[in-house]
Amino acid sequence: MFWQQLVNGLTLGSTYSLVALGYTLIMGVLNIINMAHGEIFMFGAFVGLFLVTYLKVNIFVAMAGAMVAGALLGTLMEIVALRPLRRRAVSELAPLISTIGVSIFLENLALKIFGPQSQAFPSGALSGAEMQLGPVRISLVQIVILGISFGLMFILRFWLSKTRVGKAIRTTAESIETANLLGINTNKIILLTVALASGLGGIAGVLVGLSINAVEPTMGLSMGLKGLAVLIFGGMGNITGAMLGGLILGIAEVFTVAYGASSYRDAVAFGIIILILFIRPQGIFGSSTRQGGRF
Amino acid sequence: MLKISGLTTSYGSIKAIKGIDLDVPEGSIVSLIGANGAGKTTTMKSLVGLLKPQAGQIKFLGREIQGLAPHKVVNLGMSLVPEGRNILAGMMVLENLEMGAYQRKDKEVKADLEKVFKRFPILEERKQQLGGTLSGGQQQMLAIGRALMARPKLLLLDEPSMGLAPLVVADIFRVIQEINQEGTTILLVEQNVRQALKIAHYAYVLETGKIVLHGKAEEVARNPRVMEAYLGGAKAKT
Ligand SMILES: Nc1ncnc2c1ncn2[C@@H]1O[C@H](COP(=O)(O)OP(=O)(O)O)[C@@H](O)[C@H]1O
Ligand SMILES: [Mg+2]
Numbered sequence A: 001m002f003w004q005q006l007v008n009g010l011t012l013g014s015t016y017s018l019v020a021l022g023y024t025l026i027m028g029v030l031n032i033i034n035m036a037h038g039e040i041f042m043f044g045a046f047v048g049l050f051l052v053t054y055l056k057v058n059i060f061v062a063m064a065g066a067m068v069a070g071a072l073l074g075t076l077m078e079i080v081a082l083r084p085l086r087r088r089a090v091s092e093l094a095p096l097i098s099t100i101g102v103s104i105f106l107e108n109l110a111l112k113i114f115g116p117q118s119q120a121f122p123s124g125a126l127s128g129a130e131m132q133l134g135p136v137r138i139s140l141v142q143i144v145i146l147g148i149s150f151g152l153m154f155i156l157r158f159w160l161s162k163t164r165v166g167k168a169i170r171t172t173a174e175s176i177e178t179a180n181l182l183g184i185n186t187n188k189i190i191l192l193t194v195a196l197a198s199g200l201g202g203i204a205g206v207l208v209g210l211s212i213n214a215v216e217p218t219m220g221l222s223m224g225l226k227g228l229a230v231l232i233f234g235g236m237g238n239i240t241g242a243m244l245g246g247l248i249l250g251i252a253e254v255f256t257v258a259y260g261a262s263s264y265r266d267a268v269a270f271g272i273i274i275l276i277l278f279i280r281p282q283g284i285f286g287s288s289t290r291q292g293g294r295f
Numbered sequence B: 001m002l003k004i005s006g007l008t009t010s011y012g013s014i015k016a017i018k019g020i021d022l023d024v025p026e027g028s029i030v031s032l033i034g035a036n037g038a039g040k041t042t043t044m045k046s047l048v049g050l051l052k053p054q055a056g057q058i059k060f061l062g063r064e065i066q067g068l069a070p071h072k073v074v075n076l077g078m079s080l081v082p083e084g085r086n087i088l089a090g091m092m093v094l095e096n097l098e099m100g101a102y103q104r105k106d107k108e109v110k111a112d113l114e115k116v117f118k119r120f121p122i123l124e125e126r127k128q129q130l131g132g133t134l135s136g137g138q139q140q141m142l143a144i145g146r147a148l149m150a151r152p153k154l155l156l157l158d159e160p161s162m163g164l165a166p167l168v169v170a171d172i173f174r175v176i177q178e179i180n181q182e183g184t185t186i187l188l189v190e191q192n193v194r195q196a197l198k199i200a201h202y203a204y205v206l207e208t209g210k211i212v213l214h215g216k217a218e219e220v221a222r223n224p225r226v227m228e229a230y231l232g233g234a235k236a237k238t
Helices: A002-030 A037-053 A059-087 A094-114 A140-162 A164-174 A176-181 A186-212 A219-234 A239-258 A262-279 B040-048 B070-076 B093-100 B109-119 B121-125 B136-148 B166-181 B193-199 B217-222 B224-230
Strands: A130-133 A136-139 B002-011 B014-024 B029-033 B055-060 B078-081 B154-158 B185-190 B202-207 B210-216
Touching: A002 A037, A002 A136, A002 A140, A002 A164, A002 A186, A002 A219, A002 A239, A037 A059, A037 A094, A037 A186, A037 A219, A059 A094, A059 A186, A094 A219, A130 A140, A136 A140, A140 A164, A140 A186, A140 A239, A164 A176, A164 A186, A164 B093, A176 A186, A176 B070, A186 A219, A219 A239, A219 A262, A239 A262, B002 B040, B014 B029, B014 B040, B014 B055, B014 B202, B014 B210, B029 B040, B029 B166, B029 B193, B040 B070, B040 B078, B040 B154, B040 B185, B070 B078, B078 B136, B093 B109, B093 B136, B109 B121, B109 B136, B121 B136, B136 B154, B136 B166, B166 B185, B166 B193, B185 B193, B193 B217, B193 B224, B202 B217, B210 B217, B217 B224
Parallel strands: B029 B185, B029 B202, B078 B154, B154 B185
Antiparallel strands: A130 A136, B002 B014, B002 B055, B202 B210
């Protein structure tokens, strides 16, 4: 029972982590909350669904497609809704409002294109096979979710810490001005980061769509709120915090359901977050100062 | 090497510098001195493109660069060590230095890193530590080392001695002089006027956004007004 729930919790949590990573990356370089992230996630789910249903592509190709679609949406958002605001001295809230605008636009666009009803992946998208590993029954869907989420998180970590571009992202996250002085084209790096964050959101949409086998235009809102909670919980822009925070939230939810309080699932999970924030207001990995140590 | 004429920069409606003319000949150290709020930092930021000037011309190596984006200015060979040093606190000392060479693709980056470590051995000792854990003096060394990693032709230094202990200040000024002797042209902003005039070839005095005096450093140092305002009265002898 315990191990089974732990695996289920990790699976759910890894999708939260992935979504929270998108918030975290953008928070890191731009210091704003991207309120459209949930809707980009939802669009990714739909793109994946349509690729599988109508173009009959392999589910992994569909994931790649959702990632590209997410990245494109992110790129568009940065160019149309964020960059123009950075050029002039506007209120710090302006970009936040701007992303809210993008989120409303995307949700309405999805309603128009895909309709309001919930849709499922075709049954052949991923076989329903299950495996018995000691005390744990794990489905192929779970294995795919765990593999892709943890794989992406591992690659992202490595890429940020070791590569030239990854370091440029970290530098920009510490200070745009310093990055400029060092010769980094920060507009390019910010564009890349927003695209990357949105790409992760897009692929997370397919993973979640697969796991609950439902894709609908409103799915971005609830997932967005959870990702946002994890962002704060993990420490506002800390990558390790986002990863761990997502896992904790997922495990907390699954255990609440397993031990009989299923209607309090979100209440208990968010209760735990609030409790931890009482003890550590800066989040599990946040630093109390604004300086440094973000990624 | 650098020729500024009529440079004017504002914050909103407040003009912080008003028509500055300044010349930095190749191979020299030029000091720009002035009290707090005179507009020294504004001048430096306008030069590297962090601030967009309203008017005036900046000619660097024969090219007009006013309004150019900072990463392009770095690419042309001008680097600024900013006031307050801007160390990447959450990144390792080594990574800070690597980021200095961000635009370089040549094979001599490693050799230059060794040179920085030779100049500042403490940075090699601490290369795995986070930048934020260094002391003020070490951070200044890191900021200078990082700027040198870009191999600038012109190095801009904004108050490198600010907040440092006297012994460390002497060290920093010695290093600035060495860097210059090795062929890098330097524009130095300082409030430590005595030291700045001692190592400089030329000096400019900035007051409320205007150059009020300029000339050879030793002449500026002998100017009664400068002695009065910046060198602690007429008694002060350099
Ligand atoms: N970000 C800013 N916004 C508005 N005014 C500024 C800003 N930065 C500097 N100033 C003003 O511009 C003037 C020059 O400042 P600065 O260039 O920092 O002087 P210095 O470096 O010589 O001490 C000062 O009057 C200062 O108050
Ligand atoms: Mg200043």
